[in-house]
Amino acid sequence: MLRARALAFPKDAVTLAWLERVITHIRDDQSLSAPPEVVARAARLLRPLAPPRAPSLRERVSAALRFDSRLQPAFGVRSGFASTRQLLFNAGMHDIDLRIAPSGGSWTISGQVLGPEGPGSVALELAGTRWEAKLNDLAEFELPPIAAGTYTLSLELEDAEIVIDRLHIEG
Numbered sequence: 001m002l003r004a005r006a007l008a009f010p011k012d013a014v015t016l017a018w019l020e021r022v023i024t025h026i027r028d029d030q031s032l033s034a035p036p037e038v039v040a041r042a043a044r045l046l047r048p049l050a051p052p053r054a055p056s057l058r059e060r061v062s063a064a065l066r067f068d069s070r071l072q073p074a075f076g077v078r079s080g081f082a083s084t085r086q087l088l089f090n091a092g093m094h095d096i097d098l099r100i101a102p103s104g105g106s107w108t109i110s111g112q113v114l115g116p117e118g119p120g121s122v123a124l125e126l127a128g129t130r131w132e133a134k135l136n137d138l139a140e141f142e143l144p145p146i147a148a149g150t151y152t153l154s155l156e157l158e159d160a161e162i163v164i165d166r167l168h169i170e171g
Contacts, residue, residue, distance in 0.1 A: 019054075063089035063096055063164045091162040096155065100169055106145035107169050108152075118158035125152045142149040 034042075046156040069089035094115035101108050109124065113135060118133040126149050133141040146169070153164040 010122050021120075031054065060092075060161045060163065061091040063091035063162050071104060077161065089162075089164055092160060094155075094157070094160065096162065096164070097163075098153075098167075103145045104125065106147055108145050109169070110142040111140070113141075113155060116157075120155060120157040123154050123156070125154070126150070 027101075035164050060063065065087065067086070068084040084099055084101040087100070089096040089098070092115075094113055095111070096111060096113055098109060098111040101110070111122075113120065117139065117145065120139070122133050122135065123140045124131045124143050126146075131143050131146065137139050148170050149168075151167045153167050155162040
């Protein structure tokens with residue numbers, strides 16, 4: 001088939017002649033294979049110096065406050081605050097929308113993680129006491145009612161641990 005094509009197309013005849021020379025050279029080659037230790041050394045030289053980073057390694061990120069409804073009241077409102085406080089934090093590829101609402105004499109924290117999806121949990125800590133909740137399918141959470149104070153909120157996600165230090169909840 002290749003010979004027939006080479007007769008029809010002179011340019012292909014040049015390529016066919018070259019291939020035949022290469023095949024003949026390979027058949028006539030009497031070289032010995034490289035010794036196993038040389039092959040092993042060459043393989044070691046081509047191996048990457050550092051192993052690739054395992055995908056299970058997680059990054060610890062501190063979240064930065066981007067919006068606080070207490071600092072920026074709603075447009076057209078002269079004074080006073082809404083009963084629910086909204087905070088928006090940014091941490092790498094994730095945004096965290098927090099809502100702090102009064103609940104009797106205590107406070108309820110709820111929120112949603114925006115960004116790459118996946119399972120996760122949230123924990124709120126104060127002086128050795130810890131409250132936890134799992135993220136639902138929409139990456140939302142709600143923690144049980146808590147007293148006023150300054151807390152640390154941490155989110156455990158598949159690819160990152162996000163920490164919000166000094167989350168001040170006041171009456």
